[in-house]
Amino acid sequence: MSTSYKWVLASRNPGKVREFQAWAKPWGIDLIAAPDLALPEVDEPYATFLENALHKARVISKLTGLPTLADDSGLCVPALGGKPGVYSARFAGEPSDDARNNRALLEAMRGLEDRRAYYYAILVMCEHADDPQPCIAQGEWWGRIAEAPNGKGGFGYDPIFFDEAAGLTAAQLPSAAKRARSHRGKALNDLERLLVARYGISQVPVVSSLLVEAG
Numbered sequence: 096m097s098t099s100y101k102w103v104l105a106s107r108n109p110g111k112v113r114e115f116q117a118w119a120k121p122w123g124i125d126l127i128a129a130p131d132l133a134l135p136e137v138d139e140p141y142a143t144f145l146e147n148a149l150h151k152a153r154v155i156s157k158l159t160g161l162p163t164l165a166d167d168s169g170l171c172v173p174a175l176g177g178k179p180g181v182y183s184a185r186f187a188g189e190p191s192d193d194a195r196n197n198r199a200l201l202e203a204m205r206g207l208e209d210r211r212a213y214y215y216a217i218l219v220m221c222e223h224a225d226d227p228q229p230c231i232a233q234g235e236w237w238g239r240i241a242e243a244p245n246g247k248g249g250f251g252y253d254p255i256f257f258d259e260a261a262g263l264t265a266a267q268l269p270s271a272a273k274r275a276r277s278h279r280g281k282a283l284n285d286l287e288r289l290l291v292a293r294y295g296i297s298q299v300p301v302v303s304s305l306l307v308e309a310g
């Protein structure tokens with residue numbers, strides 16, 4: 096019989112919830128998404144991904160009393176001074192709308208020669224709200240902004256994010272290939288490395304002080 100453990104994922108984005116839950120399952124982690132616990136939406140008031148992720152992890156961990164994984168991520172375009180950055184979800188205003196964001200970014204990039212862009216993801220894992228040293232993991236995925244959308248997979252800016260090595264947009268990549276190349280995939284690898292190094296174990300699920308048995 097396999098043991099399962101309970102963490103909370105401080106995210107309401109269905110695309111991300113799918114990706115994180117797929118990661119958590121083989122580790123025996125029951126990653127409960129915040130909306131499934133009827134938790135309030137946590138704001139993202141800060142100018143950096145790090146501050147927003149730390150804030151979300153602390154707030155949700157305090158509300159639930161459970162270890163909490165929070166992320167913040169977005170697309171950064173050097174030629175636009177890092178925009179859309181922390182405003183990626185609402186680049187074209189509220190409410191968040193992927194197609195509108197894509198159109199707004201293509202418009203902002205019109206005539207720009209330097210179309211380099213990178214997705215960035217940060218993950219913060221707090222054991223509890225007062226955790227003095229949360230695990231902080233990060234990943235980047237470099238590509239360029241395409242001239243027009245292409246592909247139906249993924250979410251967000253994936254139809255206009257072109258991966259040069261693959262020769263495809265992120266929306267054209269199969270999900271396993273996206274996971275292997277993506278900012279979130281790299282951040283999850285970094286998180287695994289940190290968890291293993293910190294707790295001196297070969298698998299997260301054996302850290303009984305860290306993980307609460309799913310009830």
Ligand code: IMP
Nearest residue numbers: 108167168169170183184250251252253
């Ligand atoms: P967050 O939920 O505040 O982290 O906002 C993340 C936003 O960044 C999403 O709504 C997307 O617009 C964008 N984003 C982050 N990761 C990805 C990805 O893997 N594919 C496409 N868009 C992404």
